[in-house]
Amino acid sequence: MAKEMIEIRIHGRGGQGSVTAASLLAIAAGHDGKYSQGFPAFGVERRGAPVRAFARISDEPITIRSQIYNPDYVMIMDPTLCELPEIISGIKPETVIVINSKEGGRKFRNKTYLYDATTLALELLGRDIVNTAILGVFAKATGLVSLKGILEAIDREFPQKLAEKNKELVSRAYRETGS
Amino acid sequence: MRQTKKNVVEVSYAVAEAVKQCEPDVMAIYPITPQTHISEKLSQMAADGEVSAEKINVESEQSAISACIGAQAMGLRAYTATSSQGLALMHEILFIVSGMRLPIVMTVVNRSLSAPLSIWNDQQDSFSQRDTGWIQLYVENGQEAYDTQIQAFRIAQETNLPVMVCMDGFMLSHVYEPVEYLAQGHVNGFVPRYKPGYALNPDKPVTMGTLGTPHYYVQFRKQLQDALLASKKTIMDVNSGFRSSFGRGYGDGLIEEICMKATPPMKKGTSRKHALITIGSVTGTARDVACKEGLGIIRVRSLRPFPEEELRKACSGLDSVGVLEKDISLGANGSLFDEVKAALYSLRDGPVVSSFIAGIGGRDITMDDIRDVCTKIKAGREVREWVM
Incomplete structure (x- = not known):
């Protein structure tokens, strides 16, 4: 069972929606009929401070509740976090990394997807909240959750007006990412 | 599917x-x-x-x-x-x-x-x-x-x-x-x-x-x-x-016995010799570890009323148990440990009971932590430790 369980670690800054990203991912996986879990690294949250959130997806019920130390996937919401040692802590050679970044910046030896979600978020939301766009990239790059699942999760969790904008963000990021 | x-x-x-x-x-x-x-x-x-x-x-x-x-x-x-x-x-x-x-x-x-x-x-x-x-x-x-x-x-x-x-x-x-x-x-x-x-x-x-x-x-x-x-x-x-x-139930309501019966790789008909006693959500993480380590798990669901007889029955025949709890009665021990030990006192040839205080103040309890606890339980000597 443990083998098929996918573990995802999300790094971001307070205010970028990393915790929401983890829960949206869990809801989307549930929509796809999978078992899932999404939770934050509980802390005293401050805007701009590094935050972590976690998600697990599996075909079998998930019972483990510890934090994630050896992720299969890492999402980085803010490129300035890439220099932090905790970003690569416990990653495996096969760990896939998704970064909100323009081309360049820190090079990882791992398979990496870069997407400039900040520009898109500023265009559509007027704010640097990139969680939903990065989920779009993640969905396309990994195929672990469906686009439909994420859109439905957004519909359920966000007020309507905000949901529409975020769904557009996800869809565009999804379209613009190579699988 | x-x-x-x-x-x-x-x-x-x-x-x-x-x-x-x-x-x-x-x-x-x-x-x-x-x-x-x-x-x-x-x-x-x-x-x-x-x-x-x-x-x-x-x-x-x-x-x-x-x-x-x-x-x-x-x-x-x-x-x-x-x-x-x-x-x-x-x-x-x-x-x-x-x-x-x-x-x-x-x-x-x-x-x-x-x-x-x-x-x-x-x-x-x-x-x-x-x-x-x-x-x-x-x-x-x-x-x-x-x-x-x-x-x-x-x-x-x-x-x-x-x-x-x-x-x-x-x-x-x-x-x-x-x-x-x-x-x-x-x-x-x-x-x-x-x-x-x-x-x-x-x-x-x-x-x-x-x-x-x-x-x-x-x-x-x-x-x-x-x-x-x-x-x-x-x-x-x-x-x-x-x-x-x-279609959903939780043990007998008071305690839940998890993989206490023999499962592979143990031979059929043999029963567990060691068990981890847990309470609350850490049981989930323990499920992934203890059973593979050859231990059963006894989860206490009802702390009050205390399942004294049920625990005695579940622990009868075991060589050693360890109580993993997120509690400390300052100046004494973990409360669940003390109560389990008291309950098992009257058992003839009762198991060795060890205490593991873990997850205090939100400290993450990892699979490695639980593996380590299981190893100590299997060693069969009484220990009282903080997992930190």
Whole structure:
């Protein structure tokens, strides 16, 4: 069972929606009929401070509740976090990394997807909240959750007006990412 | 294989949904981290008219539980929720609730106690209230939190005893995971309308919480103790009734034995020699480790009433057990350890009992931590350690 369980670690800054990203991912996986879990690294949250959130997806019920130390996937919401040692802590050679970044910046030896979600978020939301766009990239790059699942999760969790904008963000990021 | 869509929700919201479905008449709640998402959601439901209960915004937890006393004494169904310092502030009133035999239901979202200030999870808060005459049920996951919340209302009104449903803060309360809801009709069928045997009523006056002179007080106390011990059967019956109605149950209701029977790679017919005794959500992580390490798990679901005989039976024939708990009775030991040890004392050739204090102040309990604990249990020597 443990083998098929996918573990995802999300790094971001307070205010970028990393915790929401983890829960949206869990809801989307549930929509796809999978078992899932999404939770934050509980802390005293401050805007701009590094935050972590976690998600697990599996075909079998998930019972483990510890934090994630050896992720299969890492999402980085803010490129300035890439220099932090905790970003690569416990990653495996096969760990896939998704970064909100323009081309360049820190090079990882791992398979990496870069997407400039900040520009898109500023265009559509007027704010640097990139969680939903990065989920779009993640969905396309990994195929672990469906686009439909994420859109439905957004519909359920966000007020309507905000949901529409975020769904557009996800869809565009999804379209613009190579699988 | 086509998989069915799963209802992934935050566990706090699932608990709020269960409370709503049980149709309390009064909810008096003071918000405190990490219970806040339950109180927020119930406030929202009350404001939106989804729940008909009167939501009383009180100025403290002591007022919250006191308001519940008034409501329940009037013959209404009352609910509250709290954590940590909030529960500590309720302390003196908790005895009054049980002493007056008021079946109030409370969710405790477990959090450590100050000082130093910690908002994170452990179970020192509810463990330190275990002598107050309340039933205490500890849940492992979101589904059990939802189910037990519903069971709690029925257990309370069948026993005339107050019930705390204890769930780990953050580790459980703030996790999104699949929780299957029951239809409203099923909840109504399982939790019949509350019909108090006696209630405050000007037309039919009664006295509650009167002066208990020595001759009478001891009888009240003995009755309360007898009622709590007798409630074991109610908890078990409600658990098995829930299982037969909805297909979900939790051990015998008091304890849950997990992989205690031989499974591969052990030979068929052989039984476990070692077991890990757990309480609360850490059991989930332990499931992934202990069974593979060749240990069984005994999860304590009901701390009060304490499943003394059930534990004796489950531990009979074992060489060693280790109690893993998020609690410390300062100056003594982990309380669950002390109680397990006392329960097993009368067993002939009882197991060695070790103590592992873990997850205090929200410290993450990793699979490696549990593996290490299992190795020490299997070594068969008594140890008392903090996992840190």
